Amino acid sequence: MRILHTSDWHLGKHLEGHSRLEEQEYILKSLTKTIKENDIDLVLIAGDIYDTSNPPAKAEKLFYNTIKDISEDGKRVVIAIAGNHDSPDRLSASRVLAYDHGIVLLGTLNDIPSVGKLGSHEIIDSGRGYIEVNINSEKAIIGLLPYPSEQRIKEVFKDVTDLESMQISYSEMVGKIFDEINQKYREDTINLAMSHLFVEGSITTDSERPIQIGGGLVVEGSKLPNKAQYIALGHLHRPQRVKKSETAFYSGSLLQYSSSEIGYSKGVYIIEAQSNEAPKISEVFLENIKPIEIWKCDTLEQSIKRCLDNNDRQTWAYLKIKLNQVLMQSEIKKLKELKPDLLSIMPIYDIEEELQNEPVDITKKNISQLFKEFYLSERGVNPKEDLLELFDEVVREAGDINEA
Ligand SMILES: [Mn+2]
Incomplete structure (x- = not known):
């Protein structure tokens, strides 16, 4: 299976009052071309699709046109999750219509994708935090954790009555979800995960809205699902592999969104994965059309x-x-x-x-x-x-x- 990992598109974002929509449109066209030329089967978009919870109509139009073009009428599977900038409800509002196009849109952990047709492919199984898909006769289990805000993650654990007395940290709560995901993985499946969060020790830029202020919402690297062959992360705008992890990557943002992002290239990752084997990961750089x-x-x-x-x-x-x-x-x-x-x-x-x-x-x-x-x-x-x-x-x- 050939997978492409991208994130942090921030559609509709302004820089000092200047619109970046034209650049975003251009880069997404070129990314779509890359996806088609590389025969990608599955595209993972790891959150921060939009820059605000109430994106302008032009930004939404660009998102829908782009994912429709990428999926080519369901020939290719696209999965997008909400980041800390997205409104979960707004992002996933059209999810029922999207399945026909091979597109899965997830706002929160409570959204459970429906089992059944997914474009020309199929969702075989699903539950909280994961789906199993059959794409061109290859099976993949994908752990999916849209941006777990403190409130949203506490919601998941609301039945655990002694949560307070257990003094369970944010990192541990996220870790418990990843544990559940870990248990779903099998030897005959390609095992992947996607989330939008801040992993301890990663490199930030000036254009992310920090979710780690005060250290509260930091996830320790050891909490990531260790059986995943590849973990596609969103949030940080500089492409990087997570420290002390062989499998977790931030793809970085679509464009330079602040002057602190001048010194390196933006990109996406292409992952060639098979069950029971370490995947081949390569970085594809995105053109910097207006530095x-x-x-x-x-x-x-x-x-x-x-x-x-x-x-x-x-x-x-x-x-x-x-x-x-x-x-x-x-x-x-x-x-x-x-x-x-x-x-x-x-x-x-x-x-x-x-x-x-x-x-x-x-x-x-x-x-x-x-x-x-x-x-x-x-x-x-x-x-x-x-x-x-x-x-x-x-x-x-x-x-x-x-x-x-
Ligand atoms: Mn972001």
Whole structure:
């Protein structure tokens, strides 16, 4: 069986107010071509299909058109699960219609796919967290755990009355589901799993909405189903194999979604799997049609030239300019006209550099002076007089309280 693993499409996502839909459309066309050329039998989409729980109509249209095109009237099986950005109900709303096209859409663990026809293939068995499919006379058991939010996973264990007293952690709850999945796997089947979660020790970027804040929703690698031959994960936008695991991979996002994703290529994984054998895994890179760049310029003139020179190039750019005075509105307007794909213009004032280079003995400065310098280094301009007065007032009041 030839499987393709992708995730984190984030359809409808904006970058600093700019739509990425055109790029998403282009890359999905090219991905569909890759899928067809490589004779893929099964496509796994590991969550974050959309960027928000209420995606724009254009994003939904792009998703439906794409999966319909990929499945080629049910010739190929496509399975998509909800990520932390998706609304589970919205993603799976059309699931009943989708089976005919060979498509399985799963919002939560409570969605149990129906046994029966799946395009030209068949779901032979299903239950909480798994399906068994027959695709071109090869059988696969696929563990499926759509984004297990804390609330959704607790829901699963609501009958376990002494959950609180057992003090069972999030990682352990997820582990219990994966245990159930592990027990379904057989020697005569291709054994796979797919989920959308954060596995301990993985590398993050700036464009994921963290689900691991405070360490609460981190899953230990040892909890993943160890009998799975391949585990397709979503959430992290940098493609990577999970630390200490031979079988679990994040495919990464479809496009660069932040400037922290500049240094490496986006991709998908193709897995050639047979029962009872280690699968062959290869990475296919996705074209970077409109890269994000950071331009550092020493003067306004240099910035204007840079915008002019790159006007025709397909690129997004964060512009950083060294300045010793505030940028005029007319100058900002001019730069944006020359390069409409400027994501932001960040002035770097010389004063800021001076502040950074000079060791400061803060004990020798009063708090009002420190506030003024901090404001200047953050905003690039001096705080207004009334703001300074307000700050001093707050400091005075805090002082009064402390003394009281
Ligand atoms: Mn994501």
